[in-house]
Amino acid sequence: MHYDCIIIGAGMSGLSAGIRLAHYGKKVCIFERHVFPGGLNSYYPRRGHFMDVGLHAMTNYVPDGKDHKAPLNLLLRQLRLRREELALCPQSFSLIRFPQRELRITNDWKDLMGQVRQFFPEDHDGLTRFVEWLTKEDVYHGIWPPSNAAECLAEYVSNPLLRDMLLFPVMVYGCPQAEQMDFQMFCILFKSIFLEGLARPKHGIKPLLDTLVEKFRANGGELALGRGVRRLHGEGNRLVAVELDNGETHTAESFVSCLGIPETMALCDDRVGDDWTHWPTGSMGFMETIFQMTCPPCELGLEACVTFCSLKETFRYQLPADGEMEAYVLCVPDNYVGCGDGPAARQVRIAQLTRPAYWLDMEELSYRRAKEEMAQRSALLLDSQYPGFMEHVDAHETFTPKTIRRYTGKVNGVIYGSVRKSRTGETPWENAFVSGTDQGLVGIMGALISGAAASNRLLTSI
Numbered sequence: 001m002h003y004d005c006i007i008i009g010a011g012m013s014g015l016s017a018g019i020r021l022a023h024y025g026k027k028v029c030i031f032e033r034h035v036f037p038g039g040l041n042s043y044y045p046r047r048g049h050f051m052d053v054g055l056h057a058m059t060n061y062v063p064d065g066k067d068h069k070a071p072l073n074l075l076l077r078q079l080r081l082r083r084e085e086l087a088l089c090p091q092s093f094s095l096i097r098f099p100q101r102e103l104r105i106t107n108d109w110k111d112l113m114g115q116v117r118q119f120f121p122e123d124h125d126g127l128t129r130f131v132e133w134l135t136k137e138d139v140y141h142g143i144w145p146p147s148n149a150a151e152c153l154a155e156y157v158s159n160p161l162l163r164d165m166l167l168f169p170v171m172v173y174g175c176p177q178a179e180q181m182d183f184q185m186f187c188i189l190f191k192s193i194f195l196e197g198l199a200r201p202k203h204g205i206k207p208l209l210d211t212l213v214e215k216f217r218a219n220g221g222e223l224a225l226g227r228g229v230r231r232l233h234g235e236g237n238r239l240v241a242v243e244l245d246n247g248e249t250h251t252a253e254s255f256v257s258c259l260g261i262p263e264t265m266a267l268c269d270d271r272v273g274d275d276w277t278h279w280p281t282g283s284m285g286f287m288e289t290i291f292q293m294t295c296p297p298c299e300l301g302l303e304a305c306v307t308f309c310s311l312k313e314t315f316r317y318q319l320p321a322d323g324e325m326e327a328y329v330l331c332v333p334d335n336y337v338g339c340g341d342g343p344a345a346r347q348v349r350i351a352q353l354t355r356p357a358y359w360l361d362m363e364e365l366s367y368r369r370a371k372e373e374m375a376q377r378s379a380l381l382l383d384s385q386y387p388g389f390m391e392h393v394d395a396h397e398t399f400t401p402k403t404i405r406r407y408t409g410k411v412n413g414v415i416y417g418s419v420r421k422s423r424t425g426e427t428p429w430e431n432a433f434v435s436g437t438d439q440g441l442v443g444i445m446g447a448l449i450s451g452a453a454a455s456n457r458l459l460t461s462i
């Protein structure tokens, strides 16, 4: 078959790009290796219903009717989605917890500023200045010169504890490398978490993905699930065809890949230059245990939607020693306003950083044992903080970078992709773009925005 555009991967960004291109009458096909769409934010069947792969929170939430230029509202218009179709439940509150201080975040930035005034009065004005500057800044457009987020933040916030407390949620929600975060990426995520807000789709990720897929197909798009791409064929500076795992070959005028740059380059059959073939891979692995509880978690004191908890007084975004935990992110879906009766009811999800190679190199039996040990440690830790936790655990399951690599093909099983990004989405081919994670836009909303941007760019050229 010959298409106007072939999209490789039905991640959030691939679906979003597909919807827009199909809407404008382009003949588009998305080839996805897995049998379900969604990529890093997909779902899987378990005990008679569908479990979300990740989904702690969707960022960029703004209430209906507020700020029609906010990324969520722009995206709804670009994808022609009705807000009700996302069924977003806003957070009640979340916590940033350090041994020496706790801050509460809501979808109203003023709540956090009130606590900053109380606990860090010396930094209230500086942080206000930063936010005033950021509010006016168009963080999504243009490419800023590289700079270190922690150093830039220090120009506004003098207290190292407050800096750590602000950096923690932002870095765990998108930073691909240890210790350092790019300032532009920090600003994008800071705005989306703190100045906009957090929400969760009431019925989990599957209905949201179903809506995206329906919209794509209704516009004439083809979604080919279970049909992975094994080779990319180029001619000079253009990509011309994809070869599928089943041997079929399809050609197109243009291409979008949401696989990540190293993953896309690994499919190339011709020389594209060392800069592209040696694109650095990411190393920040995450693992998560999902506990299914026998009672609503709030009865055990787990009242926040998300808890960003540092077990140390100083936060370092780095991989802990194997089998150890220095910080974790806890999500309780029930606590989002209106989510208590959703499919994720009574779940507690605990995510932490982990070294991918530790899991990827392990043989099967040790791997299963190590996963079980980590789940036990997490349960014990939560029991010490929320007494009675362990006796209310009904079932649990754990996934690691090995699981992520198996189901999405991510090199090293990392979530936030390469440490180097192609902010313009450009590739070695003039008619192909990357979208999503390795364009530097992460998370569900980041990926959706990135896909829409990639399609806008293509619409002018095909």
Ligand SMILES: Cc1cc2nc3c(=O)[nH]c(=O)nc-3n(C[C@H](O)[C@H](O)[C@H](O)COP(=O)(O)OP(=O)(O)OC[C@H]3O[C@@H](n4cnc5c(N)ncnc54)[C@H](O)[C@@H]3O)c2cc1C
Pocket: 008, 009, 010, 011, 012, 013, 014, 031, 032, 033, 034, 037, 038, 039, 040, 041, 053, 054, 055, 056, 057, 058, 059, 227, 228, 229, 230, 258, 259, 263, 288, 404, 407, 408, 409, 415, 435, 436, 437, 438, 441, 442, 443, 444, 445, 447
């Ligand atoms: C455990 C976990 C928790 C998360 N929690 C949140 C959260 O709470 N909130 C949030 O906003 N974000 C969260 N994220 C991040 C978010 O899911 C991602 O940033 C986003 O979904 C990335 O989308 P993408 O379009 O860049 O690509 P991906 O999701 O990486 O999609 C790539 C797709 O390509 C497919 N593919 C790979 N190789 C091939 C091939 N050769 N041929 C065809 N198809 C192929 C893959 O199967 C996949 O479907 C989480 C991620 C994980 C893993």
